[in-house]
Amino acid sequence: MVHSTIKKCLVGAAVLATCAVLSTSAMAKDLRGWNIHVEDYPVSHGMEAFLAEVTEKTDGAIKGKVFHGGVLGSQPDAIEQVRLGAIDFGVFSLGPMGQVVPEANVVSLPFIFKSVPDMYRLMDGEAGAALSAGLEAKGIKALGYYDAGARSFYNSIKPINTPADVEGMKVRVMNNDLFVGMIESMGGNATPMAFAEVFQSLKTGVVDGAENNPPSYESTNHFEVAKYYSLSQHLIIPECLCMSKRTWDSLTPEQQAIVAEAGKNSTDLQRKLWQEREAASMKVVMDGGVQVNEIADKSAFQDAMKPVYDQFLNASPELADLVALFQAN
Incomplete structure (x- = not known):
């Protein structure tokens, strides 16, 4: 009788142990x-x-x-x-x-971040x-x-310090109405095209400039054919x-x-x-003879974006409060 009871206890303990293992396994991800x-x-x-x-x-x-x-x-x-x-x-x-x-579109607005x-x-x-x-x-x-970097303007003509400097420039942008509107609001000619075509287009003058973050500007060798890099940081997505x-x-x-x-x-x-990667890229382009200029006050660029923001909010009025929250802080 005692042996039978012990045997039942051992079997029961084994079952419980097995269940515990199965439970742990089921919880593992x-x-x-x-x-x-x-x-x-x-x-x-x-x-x-x-x-x-x-x-x-x-x-x-x-x-x-x-x-x-x-x-x-x-x-x-x-x-x-x-x-x-x-x-x-x-x-x-x-x-x-x-x-x-839809809320994610707010951070694609030009100059939403300073x-x-x-x-x-x-x-x-x-x-x-x-x-x-x-x-x-x-x-x-x-x-x-x-951090995915800040996109800034580069071109083969001159430094960009104010929105007026973009006037008349042919600038390659990504195929997005927001980015087309950004260039047009500064008087430039936005030219959407595939990224792979940009180097040759800069080299031959099909476009005067483009925009991207430092590692992309450097790794694609765009800095060899567009020697002015202006740190507008207009898109920080x-x-x-x-x-x-x-x-x-x-x-x-x-x-x-x-x-x-x-x-x-x-x-x-x-x-x-990312910051280390950007610093390394900036060293390469500056050693390569690129003229880099900071834009300390971006308020003129932000003011120029009013038509872009108006168009965005007319299409998505439900995002007005979120845009205001980003701008107010």
């Missing part, structure tokens, strides 16, 4: 992360650091892999997959994100929280806003370290706290790495 960039890139290093911290602090209960180079699909497809929970996290430019989350530090301050504060709420309503949890809301909601409160902290630490790291 193997995350899939989407990234458009190559592995050796500030964004990529930030994402890897994020996942490593989460894995370490959850004792391996949450682990996974970052898939670099867009191998899990295009950015629009990946955004949709994150909303559905098929991809757990990723880093997305807030430019294309505007197709799904500088990169201004972008950090706004995106880490009340304005960024309001934008994050718009993302969350569409099934996307923002964990941090990465952050990238979002995002998690699927479905994945986020499946985490325990303790795990959510770990993920949130890792997101902040990852953002701090990525911003530092």
Whole structure:
């Protein structure tokens, strides 16, 4: 009788142990992360650091892999997959994100940020929280806003210090009505074209100038054919370290706290790495004979954007309060 009782107890203990293992296994998460960039890139290093911290602090209960180079699909497809929970996290430019989350379009407005530090301050504060709420309503949890650089004007004619300096210039822009309107509001001739065509177009005079961040200006060798780089910083469009809301909601409160902290630490790291990358690119272009000029007071450029903002708000009046929040802080 005693032996029978002991045997039952041992069997019961084994069942409980098995259930505990199964329960732990069921709670373990193997995350899939989407990234458009190559592995050796500030964004990529930030994402890897994020996942490593989460894995370490959850004792391996949450682990996974970052898939670099867009191998899990295009950015629009990946955004949709994150909303559905098929991809757990990723880093997305807030430019294309505007197709799904209207609030994200606000940061594509020219000169909405006065500088990169201004972008950090706004995106880490009340304005960024309001934008994050718009993302969350569409099934996307923002964990941090990465630095994707500031786009500035470069051309083959002269430095740009005021909006009047753009008058008459043929400037290549991305194919977006906002950016076309930006150039036209300063009296320039906006020329949308594929990025791959810009170098030859600058070299042959099809366009006088273009605009981009320092690493892009340097790595494409555009600085060899457009020797004036004016730091207008007219477009500062952050990238979002995002998690699927479905994945986020499946985490325990303790795990959510770990993920949130890792997101902040990852953002701090990525911003530092991006600044280092920009500084290296600026050294290359300046050593290459480029004339670089700062624009300390951007108020004239901001004033010139009134028609662009009016057109934007006429089309999206529901975003007026969010635009005002960004401008007021």
